[in-house]
Amino acid sequence: MNETKGKPRILLLEDDFALAEVMRELFAEMGAVTEAVPSISGAVKALRSFSPDVIVIDLRLADGNGIDFVEYVRQREEGRAIPIIAVSAVADKSVISSARRKGVDEYLVKPFHPAELLAIIRNHLQRQKAIAKLASREAHIQTVKMLTNVMEARSKYRRGHSERVRRYAKILGEALGWSEEDMVFLEFGALLHDIGKIQIPIEILEKPGPLTPEERALIETHPQAGAEMLREVDHLKPVIPYVLYHHERCNGSGYPFHLPCKEIPPEGRLIAIVDSYDAMVSNRPYRAAKLKEVALAELMRDAGVLYDEGMVRVFVEVMQGDVLNSHDKTDNDSR
Ligand SMILES: [Fe+2]
Numbered sequence: 001m002n003e004t005k006g007k008p009r010i011l012l013l014e015d016d017f018a019l020a021e022v023m024r025e026l027f028a029e030m031g032a033v034t035e036a037v038p039s040i041s042g043a044v045k046a047l048r049s050f051s052p053d054v055i056v057i058d059l060r061l062a063d064g065n066g067i068d069f070v071e072y073v074r075q076r077e078e079g080r081a082i083p084i085i086a087v088s089a090v091a092d093k094s095v096i097s098s099a100r101r102k103g104v105d106e107y108l109v110k111p112f113h114p115a116e117l118l119a120i121i122r123n124h125l126q127r128q129k130a131i132a133k134l135a136s137r138e139a140h141i142q143t144v145k146m147l148t149n150v151m152e153a154r155s156k157y158r159r160g161h162s163e164r165v166r167r168y169a170k171i172l173g174e175a176l177g178w179s180e181e182d183m184v185f186l187e188f189g190a191l192l193h194d195i196g197k198i199q200i201p202i203e204i205l206e207k208p209g210p211l212t213p214e215e216r217a218l219i220e221t222h223p224q225a226g227a228e229m230l231r232e233v234d235h236l237k238p239v240i241p242y243v244l245y246h247h248e249r250c251n252g253s254g255y256p257f258h259l260p261c262k263e264i265p266p267e268g269r270l271i272a273i274v275d276s277y278d279a280m281v282s283n284r285p286y287r288a289a290k291l292k293e294v295a296l297a298e299l300m301r302d303a304g305v306l307y308d309e310g311m312v313r314v315f316v317e318v319m320q321g322d323v324l325n326s327h328d329k330t331d332n333d334s335r
Helices: 017-029 040-049 066-075 093-101 114-152 161-175 180-192 195-199 213-219 222-231 234-244 266-280 292-301 309-320 322-334
Strands: 009-013 033-037 054-058 084-088 106-109
Touching: 009 017, 009 040, 017 033, 017 114, 033 040, 040 066, 054 066, 054 114, 066 084, 066 093, 084 093, 084 114, 093 106, 106 114, 114 161, 114 180, 114 195, 161 180, 161 266, 161 309, 180 234, 180 266, 195 222, 222 234, 234 266, 266 292, 266 309, 292 309
Parallel strands: 009 033, 009 054, 054 084, 084 106
Antiparallel strands: none
């Protein structure tokens, strides 16, 4: 049983045994496991017991029309998203469009080239994988968002900050050409960068006047406190650099380690820019929000001193672009 684990599963409904055997071998070459059934009743059983990733179906069968099975699959919860590829000797256009209407995704007219069928199956499997990955990432993001919302609910000044930082971070990461994998962690890192602040009393976070040295020291524990929290969660460990280094500054004036630019991981350098930007354009207990242009000019002024010079340049460029103006609009509207 274990030999088939992780392999794509193809349910083949074909009543020509010789052809079914040829197709089974063909699918085996691409690493798939095939359950071949000659009848609709067999296919109905296999849909449940085999849970296929893809269904390949001959429409003209000894015990009926394959389309009946397609309709059956589409009515089932578990069958709604399974790609169905029909093979048939019938090339009639109205038959093809009716099959599509009833739920067939692809229609191949016999005789077809095996490579064509394999390419179609591969394509569907890849898309399914990508969708599954996205769906689980989105589910995790939702959970993490809830966590940051709970934290930010304590303070009207913080509300929405993590979500905006996530948006700016995504824009900058994409503009920098970061890989898809990096972008996954970046989103979590941006959302969670201030999670350690949960340990700081709200009176200190929202103090309108200047902080005492003790209060400042307490606030400066939040990157390490947040990193500690994430160390307990296996799949979030790659996110730690975003949390731990987002207050480091290029000239060594940051915290907690006072690192110089070249020793600050890129994750920390990136969040430093977008976090500071959002802080500048938001109201704070001790000052009003700055205009976007003023904030960008300030980032430029501090490029190479506080922030990574190259990253600031890319950020300012992209923020001044048209696409970004519409993002900002959404932000302001939601505030
Ligand atoms: Fe922070």
